[in-house]
Amino acid sequence: MPSDADMPGLKRRPNKSGPPRLYWCARPDLVKKGYTPKTIPLPYDESKPGDRELISAACMRFQAEMLEWSSGRKRDLNRYDGTIRGLSRRYQTDEASPFQRMKHNTREKDLHVLKLIEKAFGDRAIAAIGLSDLWRWYEAAKKPKEPGAPPRVRRAWGIMKKLREMFSYGVAAELSGCSRVHAILQETRFPGPERRRTTLDAEHVAAFIPKAIEMGRVSLALGTAIQFDLLLRQKDVIGEWEPIPADTPATGIVLNGKRWVNGLTWSELVLDGVTRKVTSKTGAIAAHDVSLCPHVLQVVAHVPPERRVGPVIMDEKAGRPYADDAYSREWRAVARAAGVPDHVWNMDARAGAITEAEDAEADLDAIRSSAAHSQASTTARYSRGAVGKSRKVAKLRVAHRAAKNGA
Structure with a gap:
């Protein structure tokens, strides 16, 4: 069974309602130099059989990526690094991506949504994403622009639709972690905007x-x-x-x-x-x-x-x-x-x-x-x-x- 030495960067934080929350944390000195992500939640429980091996594997991978960055080979912005942002950049730049075959006006609209996604949760590690995260993101995107305004259902639905398309590409491109999240998205139906009923008569x-x-x-x-x-x-x-x-x-x-x-x-x-x-x-x-x-x-x-x-x-x-x-x-x-x-x-x-x-x-x-x-x-x-x-x-x-x- 892996020891703490096999889980570099692992931090435990108290949780009143259950077992400690687990996080991988980057070295503070490298964070000061610009390394991201600073912290990655780990969706595991040390008390469950087999989870310690998964925790060790995740920590070793995140630690290796951080050390590679620190060695002078700073990350290419378009390289897949296991985060939402990494998937987004690969989706936009890979010649085999469906993004490359979109019409220019569709691509411009997509870029707007992709920027929203990267800004809101681009640093999240795909390995740590669960169903509760997706619903939380949907609800956050749906919030009214200002008090009293109607909820922005179309905006939230569009973001989840784009995530589904990104992870579908990730599965086809054989990018690690995408199959699991894609399966969750395929089985989840987020409420969409009502169909337009107005006519110009x-x-x-x-x-x-x-x-x-x-x-x-x-x-x-x-x-x-x-x-x-x-x-x-x-x-x-x-x-x-x-x-x-x-x-x-x-x-x-x-x-x-x-x-x-x-x-x-x-x-x-x-x-x-x-x-x-x-x-x-x-x-x-x-x-x-x-x-x-x-x-x-x-x-x-x-x-x-x-x-x-x-x-x-x-x-x-x-x-x-x-x-x-x-x-x-x-x-x-x-x-x-x-x-x-x-x-x-x-x-x-x-x-x-x-x-x-x-x-x-x-x-x-x-x-x-x-x-x-x-x-x-x-x-x-x-x-x-x-x-x-x-x-x-x-x-x-x-x-x-x-x-x-x-x-």
Whole structure:
């Protein structure tokens, strides 16, 4: 059985409710020189058979890493060292990591979450993580930003989702300790945010368009009309800014090292026929007869023919496509002036269009095709409170009852 000499750095702290809490602690002189982590909790009990061997193995490993650092071979920030931060850095830099194959905008959002994770508990040793830790982190992340504010469930759920993805990568990369924590995460369901139920309806669009035109923001009116009539995502209408690779010439519409891509252009928008747009999310083709889209035709009449060149949606103030979040910010200003409630977002236009189509008793598969969804289940999620199907069922029931009684 290992002796204390085989457990370098082991410290015991009293625990009124049970056996002493065990920690591995780095040498104070090396901590002063910048070594981290300073302390690592050990989830073991010396009184249990076999735990002393596990304690010894953990202490020897942590001690060896510390001594390696002190020998002058200071840790590479991206080297896996058995901590959450080490896993995060490997996840971000390993060429085989799924992080490397994400779209640039998804990667930017992920980096924000990864920074939160590293700051909050990056020093925690993976070997010491248990179910109680995960729930404690979830509850801490869920706390309101300020007293009286709603809990930040989406934030907490997103952090746990990212942890699950990181540990899944760790298992595939055969990083020590990841399989155990990944198994815990796979069997644990953290409450997520409620599914969004709000829609941007036809009456909202009818109020927004004239107000936007009145305020000199025809671009916002046209963008909203296209999103609603053609069931397109905001990104596929206004486009996005994509980083230009270092070895690629800066051609096209460029802003701060980024190139405008994926937005709708006037050459694609066929006003008297079928407009076909390759969607950015799945590559599916959305096809619509614009001559049957009244909101779009109403707004296009305010765009002189000589200006119908290049991107359809141009920021009137900047003379180029909208930069990053500017479209949503400017849209909200007009929406408030038009009386559209703040809880209704521009992104709800697609859901509003699909809900209206179902209310009109359009076939679900036809709606799916119009929205360029590959699966009807995806289309059904966008339908928020539609009564088209239930109305049709009620009519059929009444007709069936009448026929039955008549017989």
